[in-house]
Amino acid sequence: MIDPRLLRSDPASVAKRLQIKGYTLDVELFESLETKRKALQVDTESLQAERNARSRHIGKAKATGQDIKPLLKDVADLGAQLDDRKQNLLEIQEQLTDLMMSLPNLPDESVPEGGDEDDNQVVRSWGDPTAFDFTPLDHVDLTREGGLMDFDAGVKIAGSRFVVLRGAVARLHRALIQFMLDVHTREHGYQELYVPYVVNRESLMGTGQLPKFESDLFKLTDEREFYLAPTAEVPVTNIVRDCIVEAEQMPLRFVCHTPCFRSEAGSYGKDTRGMIRQHQFEKVELVQMVPPEDSWAALEALTGHAEMILQKLGLPYRVMNLCGGDLGFSAAKTYDLEVWLPGQQAFREISSCSNFLDFQARRMQARWRNPDTGKPELLHTLNGSGLAIGRTLVAVLENYQLADGRIRVPQILQSYIGGDAVLAP
């Protein structure tokens, strides 16, 4: 949520900055709601003050044994009046909260202008696109033999955009998870977490998936409002919801491997081949909670942590600064890591690292105790994939393929799969 004070004091400049994200704020609607709210609130509160005063009076009169009947008569119609105004106020407030909760975060100054991914800026790149003296295959063709990636089985069991992995590929997939968790816990100072994969409405509100993006989620048919987590960001970030974190515990750095479930509504026909876009995929997620003044440095560090995985795996990639139009709902700034996929002859997103500033924290009421003021203040949250497992698997298969169709195993992964230098079927 955007700071309501900022929105109230300068809606025009908020609107201007939201426009960079392609969001049009109806300033007039907001201001008229705000004006109504203010009037109603003052009205209601003065009425309440009167009622409170009179009730107190009755209490005192009763205590001294006076006749309270005339006093009661006085307040007879106050209650109904009050109920009426309260109801009006509540309706306006509800409209205002709905509006506020559906406003995206303000983009940072350093976010480039632009409407879609074509306007993203290359910040830096690492490695050169892998060279082959033959025409490289994509991961689908590479794994056809032996049904190592069995898309038909996935379809049979669940439906399209699901897959069954077998044998060496399933093992490599698992090895990638272990490897990433090890690097982040041992070298980057993250605490490993295990979390629920089912999340409630409040949690999704907190990180910003709700109320606007319900259709991206799988909802369970239960009388409780349960959803499958679309990313570990949701369960992990919500750990600090309604919490006041002590300063000496900061920064909090969590790493968590979870499956992620996404309905991918609206992506029909997009990335239908292979494992690039699935309803269910694994991800190792990095999440940080930091004091506000540290969050920009933390974004650079966190992005670096994700990059380190690609470097250790020897996968060429580039870092993109997302333009306004491509920026997510909650993010103030996002770096995407794009890995080189020889099968597609293209860079594809494999990680997304964002600073949310206090946007999520305000929704979650996640605070820390600022030692300078002694007061609870909103903290800053960040997260990034470190990395998406399915896409990393694809990248390894495609970048490490040999002319005969076998797959070399990146040096650093060999100890995770029994020392094999070439993927054994």
Added chain:
RNA sequence: GGAGGGGUGGCAGAGCGGUUGAAUGCACCGGUCUUGAAAACCGGCAUGCCGAGAGGCAUCCAGGGUUCGAAUCCCUGCCCCUCCGCCA
């Protein structure tokens, strides 16, 4: 699944339906004392909104209800704890 007990400030923990936004302790902040620290003592210490200020309003898990008035009474939901049963 069955039977009970609970949800109050950062934490612990009081709180006859009226002057309780809430005793007390701990923690924290400031001060006195001390060479310094500890102890002791004094003072301060929830959040949001409105207001220039004085002050006002709201919040004691959430939502309804009773009442002139609810932290306190009633109903529903959520969560936690204890015991029994079942279970990976």
